[in-house]
Amino acid sequence: KLSKKEIDELLKMKKPFAIRLKIPETGVTEINDLIHGKIVFKNKFIEDFVLLRSNGNPTYNHSCVVDDNAMKISLVIRGDDHIPNTPKQVNIYKALGYPILKFAHLPMILGPDGSKLSKRHGATAVGEYEEAGYLPQTMLNFLTLLGWSYDDKTTIFSKNDLINKFSIEHVSKNPAIFDTKKLDWMNGYYIRNLTVKELAELITPFLQNKELVPKKISKDIRSRIEEIVPIIQERIKLLSDVVPLTDFLFKEKIKIEEKALKDAKKTENKEKIINLTISKLASLKEFSKERIEKALREVLDELSVKAGKAFMLIRIAISGKKVSPPLFESIYILGKDRTIQRLTEFKKII
Secondary structure: OOOHHHHHHHHHOOOOOOEEOOOOOOOEEEEEEOOOEEEEEEHHHOOOOEEEOOOOOEOHHHHHHHHHHHOOOOEEEEEHHHHHHHHHHHHHHHHHOOOOOEEEEEOOEEOOOOOEOOHHHOOOOHHHHHHHOOOHHHHHHHHHOOOEOOOOOOOOOOHHHHHHHOOHHHEOOOOEEOOHHHHHHHHHHHHHOOOHHHHHHHHHHHHHHOOOOOOOOOHHHHHHHHHHHHHHOOOOOOHHHHHHHHHHHOOOOOOOOHHHHHHHHHOOOHHHHHHHHHHHHHOOOOOOHHHHHHHHHHHHHHHOOOHHHHHHHHHHHHHOOOOOOOHHHHHHHHOHHHHHHHHHHHHOOO
16 A cells, blocks of 8 residues: 555665565455355455565465475365465465366364364374274274265265265265264274274273283283173273273272272172172082072072172172173183182171
8 A cells, every 4th residue: 555655765774574465356266165166255355465474484375375386286175264265375376377276175073062173072182082992993984974974874984985985075064063972882883893802902001001911911811801802892982991890800909989888788688698609609610601690590599689689799799899791701700719709808898
């Protein structure tokens, strides 16, 4: 807006200045977005924006246009929060005589409350999801479905499926919700489809991090971890769930949870149940899952007690908690001596 005389005086004074791109005051700038379709911007609403700052540094819009051209980029795919930048960049392409690229602006990812996804909604770095126990195949599948769908029903895709079936035409215009419940469900699905050896290998670092197993895994420890897999595979959604669910199988001594102990003390015939359980298990010559179940059901019959109350009491005694993997399998993995020892110690506190 300055006169030529004013400009010449300022230049003579060597006053620092920025370089802007002069946008036509009439007409429109059009973008044919592969997701949103035709988007029209009136030029009168596009400012004469800065290309080079007064310190000589180029701005983002200028840099990315030059960079895209230098790298021979043909398609720009980015979040739709960049849509306001696109008409500016198109005008730079035109001014520099560069070919104008194709653009596809992806929908934003929102938190469950509808606001822009941020750290307050949970982990934001991929590494944090790995540490929590999410599988790579889960994250690939889940993230692809944020804003894209193949049809109305398919939710599970292998990497090859996604490569073969993905198309930009099926990307939604609407924002996607980062649904942690769906992510957990999907991770559980992938966990259930692992082999015993695969899942054993994946849960081992989580057990090691809590010092439940040593850093150097022996054949015996490996065998015990593989024994645990079938009794937890249907129950866990995250690899890290293995720790609170199975820690009692690795510890020499356990701490009884306060609420569990309180409920155990209220159980009728608690001393008789524990004493007869010890007697039945001690008499087993073959300590198998089938024999263990038969012995514990004999306890029910001989004392005329319900399975729910009796088995919960025994569960608390051997695990220290009210929720654990299946009881008979847990006793089998824990072993005869350690099971009887825990039942014996439990008698003293109830």
